[in-house]
Amino acid sequence: xxxxxxxxxxxxxxxxxxxxxxxxxxxxxxxxxxxxxxxxxxxxxxxxxxxxxxxxxxxxxxxxxxxxxxxxxxxxxxxxxxxxxxxxxxxxxxxxxxxxxxxxxxxxxxxxxxxxxxxxxxxxxxxxxxxxxxxxxxxxxxxxxxxxxxxxxxxxxxxxxxxxxxxxxxxxxxxxxxxxxxxxxxxxxxxxxxxxxxxxxxxxxxxxxxxxxxxxxxxxxxxxxxxxxxxxxxxxxxxxxxxxxxxxxxxxxxxxxxxxxxxxxxxxxxxxxxxxxxxxxxxxxxxxxxxxxxxxxxxxxxxxxxxxxxxxxxxxxxxxxxxxxxxxxxxxxxxxxxxxxxxxxxxxxxxxxxxxxxxxxxxxxxxxxxxxxxxxxxxxxxxxxxxxxxxxxxxxxxxxxxxxxxxxxxxxxxxxxxxxxxxxxxxxxxxxxxxxxxxxxxxxxxxxxxxxxxxxxxxxxxxxxxxxxxxxxxxxxxxxxxxxxxxxxxxxxxxxxxxxxxxxxxxxxxxxxxxxxxxxxxxxxxxxxxxxxxxxxxxxxxxx
Amino acid sequence: xxxxxxxxxxxxxxxxxxxxxxxxxxxxxxxxxxxxxxxxxxxxxxxxxxxxxxxxxxxxxxxxxxxxxxxxxxxxxxxxxxxxxxxxxxxxxxxxxxxxxxxxxxxxxxxxxxxxxxxxxxxxxxxxxxxxxxxxxxxxxxxxxxxxxxxxxxxxxxxxxxxxxx
Numbered sequence: 001x002x003x004x005x006x007x008x009x010x011x012x013x014x015x016x017x018x019x020x021x022x023x024x025x026x027x028x029x030x031x032x033x034x035x036x037x038x039x040x041x042x043x044x045x046x047x048x049x050x051x052x053x054x055x056x057x058x059x060x061x062x063x064x065x066x067x068x069x070x071x072x073x074x075x076x077x078x079x080x081x082x083x084x085x086x087x088x089x090x091x092x093x094x095x096x097x098x099x100x101x102x103x104x105x106x107x108x109x110x111x112x113x114x115x116x117x118x119x120x121x122x123x124x125x126x127x128x129x130x131x132x133x134x135x136x137x138x139x140x141x142x143x144x145x146x147x148x149x150x151x152x153x154x155x156x157x158x159x160x161x162x163x164x165x166x167x168x169x170x171x172x173x174x175x176x177x178x179x180x181x182x183x184x185x186x187x188x189x190x191x192x193x194x195x196x197x198x199x200x201x202x203x204x205x206x207x208x209x210x211x212x213x214x215x216x217x218x219x220x221x222x223x224x225x226x227x228x229x230x231x232x233x234x235x236x237x238x239x240x241x242x243x244x245x246x247x248x249x250x251x252x253x254x255x256x257x258x259x260x261x262x263x264x265x266x267x268x269x270x271x272x273x274x275x276x277x278x279x280x281x282x283x284x285x286x287x288x289x290x291x292x293x294x295x296x297x298x299x300x301x302x303x304x305x306x307x308x309x310x311x312x313x314x315x316x317x318x319x320x321x322x323x324x325x326x327x328x329x330x331x332x333x334x335x336x337x338x339x340x341x342x343x344x345x346x347x348x349x350x351x352x353x354x355x356x357x358x359x360x361x362x363x364x365x366x367x368x369x370x371x372x373x374x375x376x377x378x379x380x381x382x383x384x385x386x387x388x389x390x391x392x393x394x395x396x397x398x399x400x401x402x403x404x405x406x407x408x409x410x411x412x413x414x415x416x417x418x419x420x421x422x423x424x425x426x427x428x429x430x431x432x433x434x435x436x437x438x439x440x441x442x443x444x445x446x447x448x449x450x451x452x453x454x455x456x457x458x459x460x461x462x463x464x465x466x467x468x469x470x471x472x473x474x475x476x477x478x479x480x481x482x483x484x485x486x487x488x489x490x491x492x493x494x495x496x497x498x499x500x501x502x503x504x505x506x507x508x509x510x511x512x513x514x515x516x517x518x519x520x521x522x523x524x525x526x527x528x529x530x531x532x533x534x535x536x537x538x539x540x541x542x543x544x
Numbered sequence: 545x546x547x548x549x550x551x552x553x554x555x556x557x558x559x560x561x562x563x564x565x566x567x568x569x570x571x572x573x574x575x576x577x578x579x580x581x582x583x584x585x586x587x588x589x590x591x592x593x594x595x596x597x598x599x600x601x602x603x604x605x606x607x608x609x610x611x612x613x614x615x616x617x618x619x620x621x622x623x624x625x626x627x628x629x630x631x632x633x634x635x636x637x638x639x640x641x642x643x644x645x646x647x648x649x650x651x652x653x654x655x656x657x658x659x660x661x662x663x664x665x666x667x668x669x670x671x672x673x674x675x676x677x678x679x680x681x682x683x684x685x686x687x688x689x690x691x692x693x694x695x696x697x698x699x700x701x702x703x704x705x706x707x708x709x710x
Contacts, residue, residue, distance in 0.1 A: 109618040163621040287612040
C-alpha cells in the first residue's frame with residue numbers, strides 16, 4: 001500500500017506528524033465518509049487494501065456508512081481511527097466515541113490498542129484479515145497516548161491466527177460430484193458474483209464456461225467477471241436483470257453459483273428461485289452457503305482455486321463430453337434475447353440509457369465506471385457493457401448513496417492512466433459533492449455524469465408503480481446549478497438539454513484533462529426496466 | 545424465524561479471552577435474530593481461552609447458520625454442538641423461598657429429595673441451592689412455587705461432553 005485517504009483531528013496529530021516524514025501519499029478528503037469510499041474505490045480498482053486515517057469521535061462516526069458499504073461488498077480496507085487517551089476512555093471525554101463497539105457488526109474485525117507492544121502485530125493482523133478469506137474492512141482504534149509513545153520496531157513476520165484460517169482449497173470429492181452433475185445437465189447456468197472478481201478468477205471462469213458449454217449471468221457485483229461479446233453472456237440477473245438471464249435462472253436444470261451470496265435483489269421470491277435446478281454453491285465464506293437458498297452441493301473454497309481445480313478435472317475427462325448437448329438450451333436463450341431485449345424509447349428528450357450507451361461507445365468500454373445508487377446505477381449496469389473485472393465500482397450490498405464520486409477519486413488514484421467516470425443522479429451526487437474539492441486539489445481528471453431527472457428516481461419509480469403515483473418526498477426541485485457549482489470548485493461544468501447535445505458534451509468532457517461535471521437533463525419519469533416487484537419471482541418481470 | 549422444527553441446542557464455544565468477545569457474540573445473535581436462552585462464560589484451564597456455553601433454539605438450518613456465523617468471528621476458536629453426542633449438563637439455581645413455620649419441614653424435605661442445600665436461613669426466608677439439568681430445576685421450582693418463591697438466581701446451562709466408555 002502507498003496511499004492513505006484521511007482527515008486529521010486532535011487525536012491523530014501525532015500520526016500525521018510522523019506520516020509527512022514518510023513516503024506515503026496522503027489524500028486529504030473533505031468528509032470522512034468520502035475517505036472510506038475513496039479507499040474503497042482504490043481497493044476495488046487496484047485489488048489492493050484501501051487505507052483510511054481519521055480522528056476520534058465524529059471523525060470515526062462519519063466513517064460508519066463507508067465501512068458498512070465495504071463490509072456488504074467484501075472490500076479489503078484497514079481503517080485507523082484516533083481515540084482519546086487510554087486514561088480518558090469511558091469518561092465521555094471530548095470527541096470520544098466507542099467506535100470499536102459501534103463498528104463491531106459492520107467490520108470483519110476490529111481492535112483497540114491498549115499496549116504499544118501490540119501495535120505492530122495488530123496492524124499486520126489487520127491487513128492479513130482484511131485481504132484474506134472473504135475480504136472486508138478492519139478497524140484499528142488508536143488512543144492518543146499510545147501514539148505518543150516510542151517502541152522498538154518489530155520486523156515483519158508472518159501472521160498466524162489460531163482461530164482464523166480461511167479455507168482456500170475446496171474438497172475434491174465435492175468437485176467430483178459437481179462434474180457428475182455437469183455431465184448430466186441439459187440446461188446449465190453459471191451465476192457469478194463479486195467473489196469471482198475479488199479472487200481474480202475471471203480467466204478461470206471464462207475457461208470453465210467454455211469447457212462446460214454453459215451460459216453465464218452475473219450479479220451486479222459480478223459485472224466484468226465475464227466478457228459481454230459472446231452468446232454465452234446473458235447479462236445481469238435480478239430485480240433489474242435482463243429477461244433472458246432471469247428466465248434462464250427459472251428454467252435451468254443446474255445452477256453453478258460462484259462467489260455469490262443470493263441477495264434478495266438477486267433471488268426475488270425465494271421459493272420460486274431456480275425451481276427446476278440443482279444448485280451448486282461455491283464460496284469461500286461458509287456462512288453464505290445455505291443462508292438464503294438450499295443447495296445440492298456446497299463447495300467451500302476460493303473461487304479462483306476452485307475453478308482452476310474444476311477446469312483440471314474437466315479437461316481430464318474424455319474430450320467433447322459436453323459438446324452438442326446444449327443446442328436447444330442456447331436456442332431458447334437466443335429466442336428470449338431477440339424477443340425481450342433491453343430497450344428504451346427514444347423521444348425528443350434525453351434518455352438516460354442513451355447517455356450511458358453513448359458513454360460506452362466513446363470510451364470504447366475501457367473506462368472505470370463508478371456509480372451512485374438508484375436508477376443511475378442500474379442504467380450503468382445495464383447499458384455500459386463491462387468486459388473486464390475491476391472496472392465497475394458500485395455500492396451493491398448496502399446501496400449507499402454518495403458512494404460514486406469519492407470512489408471515483410480512489411479509483412483514479414489507483415489507476416492514473418484510466419478514464420474514470422462516476423455515473424450519478426442529481427440526488428446522490430449531492431450526498432458527497434464536497435469531494436469535488438479533493439478531486440481538484442489532487443488534479444484528478446475524474447468525470448461526473450449527472451443524469452438529472454429532478455427526482456430521487458428509483459424511489460419515485462416504486463411510488464409510480466406500487467404507491468399510486470404518490471411522489472412523497474422524492475421531488476428534488478431545488479438542486480444547485482451544477483455548472484456554476486463545478487466552476488466554484490475549480491472544475492469544469494458542461495450541460496446537455498437535448499438528445500443531439502449528448503455526444504458533443506460527452507466528447508468535450510472526456511477530452512478535458514481536468515475534473516469535469518457533465519449534467520444531462522433527462523426524461524423526468526423514465527423507469528428502469530425490466531423490473532421484478534419486490535417479493536415476486538424473478539421470472540415475473542415488468543417490461544418496457 | 546421459522547420455529548416449526550425448532551429444537552433446543554447446547555453450543556459450547558472456545559473463545560479467546562479478550563475484551564469485547566462476549567459483545568461480538570451477543571451482537572451476532574441480536575443482529576441476526578437468533579435466540580439465546582442462556583449463556584455462561586468462564587475461563588478454562590488455559591488462561592487465554594474462555595468457554596461459553598450457550599443454549600439456543602432453531603431448526604437445523606438456523607442452527608447450522610448460527611454455528612457458521614460464530615465460527616466466522618475471528619476470536620472464536622471452536623464451536624461444538626452437544627446435541628446428538630453424550631454430554632453432562634448442569635444448571636445451578638439459588639432460590640429464596642418463603643419459610644412460614646408450617647412449611648419449613650416441607651421445604652427441607654423437598655430440598656433433600658432434590659439433593660439441594662439450604663445455604664442461608666432468615667426469620668422469614670430460606671435460600672436454597674440446587675444443581676441439576678434444566679428439568680430438575682424446573683421440577684423443584686414447580687414444587688416450591690405454591691409455598692412462595694421470593695427470588696431466583698440461575699446460572700444457565702453449562703455442559704461438557706462425556707468421556708467415551710470402553
